[in-house]
Amino acid sequence: MRAAIWVALLALAGSPVVSAPAGAAAAKRTVFDFSNEVPGSDPVSVVPVVGTWKIADDAGNKVLVVDGRRWRQGQASANLADKARSLYGERYAEFLDNVQAYAFFPYAVVRGVDAFTEGEVALRFKALSGRIDQAAGIVFGLKPNGDYLALRANPLENNLVLWQFVRGKRSSLKWIRNTPTPSGVWQTLRLAVAGRDVEGYLGDTLYLRHVLDQPVSGRLGVWSKADSHVYIDDFTVAPAR
Numbered sequence: 386m387r388a389a390i391w392v393a394l395l396a397l398a399g400s401p402v403v404s405a406p407a408g409a410a411a412a413k414r415t416v417f418d419f420s421n422e423v424p425g426s427d428p429v430s431v432v433p434v435v436g437t438w439k440i441a442d443d444a445g446n447k448v449l450v451v452d453g454r455r456w457r458q459g460q461a462s463a464n465l466a467d468k469a470r471s472l473y474g475e476r477y478a479e480f481l482d483n484v485q486a487y488a489f490f491p492y493a494v495v496r497g498v499d500a501f502t503e504g505e506v507a508l509r510f511k512a513l514s515g516r517i518d519q520a521a522g523i524v525f526g527l528k529p530n531g532d533y534l535a536l537r538a539n540p541l542e543n544n545l546v547l548w549q550f551v552r553g554k555r556s557s558l559k560w561i562r563n564t565p566t567p568s569g570v571w572q573t574l575r576l577a578v579a580g581r582d583v584e585g586y587l588g589d590t591l592y593l594r595h596v597l598d599q600p601v602s603g604r605l606g607v608w609s610k611a612d613s614h615v616y617i618d619d620f621t622v623a624p625a626r
Contacts (some may be wrong), residue, residue: 417620421453428493431607431620432471436491438607443511443616448553451491453612455513461596474588490555492524492535494606495620501525502602503625507575508617512540512568515613518570523576524606534558534601535608536576536585536593540566545585545592559595561585571618579625 387511417430426451431438441450510521522537535548543566547559564587566572575586578601585593607617 388565414621414623415498416622418618419449422447431493431495433491433493434606436493436609438491438493441616443618449607449617449620451493451607451609451613451615451617452519453491453609453614470621471540471556490535490550490608490610492522492608493604494524494527494604495622498605500602501578501605501622501624502600503578503580505577506577506605506620506625507573507619507621507623508536508607509571509573509619511571511616512566513614513616514568515541515611515615516610518542518610518613520608520610520613521574521615521617522608523574524608525578525603525605526578526601527606533603533606534583536574536583537564537608537610538564538572538574538587539610540568545587547583547585547593547595550581558597559585559593560591564592571616 402575419428419440419456420431422428422430422440424440424447426440426565427433428440429448437452437455439450439452441448506523506525508521510524512519512521518539519541520539522535524533524535527533532551535550536545537548543562543564544563545564546557549558551555568589573588577584577586580595580600582598583593583595584591605622607620609615
């Protein structure tokens with residue numbers, strides 16, 4: 386499986402890169418609303434790592450979509466080696482090795498936010514379908530070796546979970562049940578980070594609190610799982626003041 390994936394990864398990307406202004410997210414609130422992107426095309430404001438990510442049109446509004454209807458376990462995104470190299474330079478091979486372990490979990494990395502440590506991150510999501518899952522989440526603390534944290538909501542299960550991914554293994558740090566997340570409805574998932582303290586919100590309601598073993602540092606992204614078919618919009622980063 387790994388050899389086959391590596392063959393696919395070594396193709397050249399060949400397409401232009403469009404990103405948020407360098408350092409913009411570190412200085413002020415930044416919103417990725419996908420309004421300048423082209424429906425039906427690959428996204429340019431995020432870097433797909435695992436799964437199928439496209440730009441879609443939702444009643445005249447351009448959104449990011451993870452299309453789990455085309456999901457296959459173990460399938461990395463096209464041209465991943467070049468995308469990983471653009472994110473982590475010479476450490477891209479280390480990153481790729483750990484991506485293989487997380488192939489059940491589609492995610493895409495936001496461009497232009499290299500080292501988020503404190504502040505708030507939010508996104509709007511609308512779950513369309515998925516028999517296994519209907520997951521939408523925020524990746525944070527993404528390391529060059531592929532380790533990361535993720536806060537995710539799931540309309541199919543109506544719960545909110547803080548996940549940790551370390552060296553190819555996933556574990557739950559906090560699990561909140563009975564959260565109101567209906568399918569087919571736009572709603573907001575929000576993450577707040579202050580030092581080691583993490584909070585998770587749905588809308589304006591605080592549901593989850595957890596203290597990490599160490600402070601957060603790393604890239605940000607959008608997360609999903611398996612066959613989830615979900616619209617994402619207005620990925621917002623507001624660093625601590």
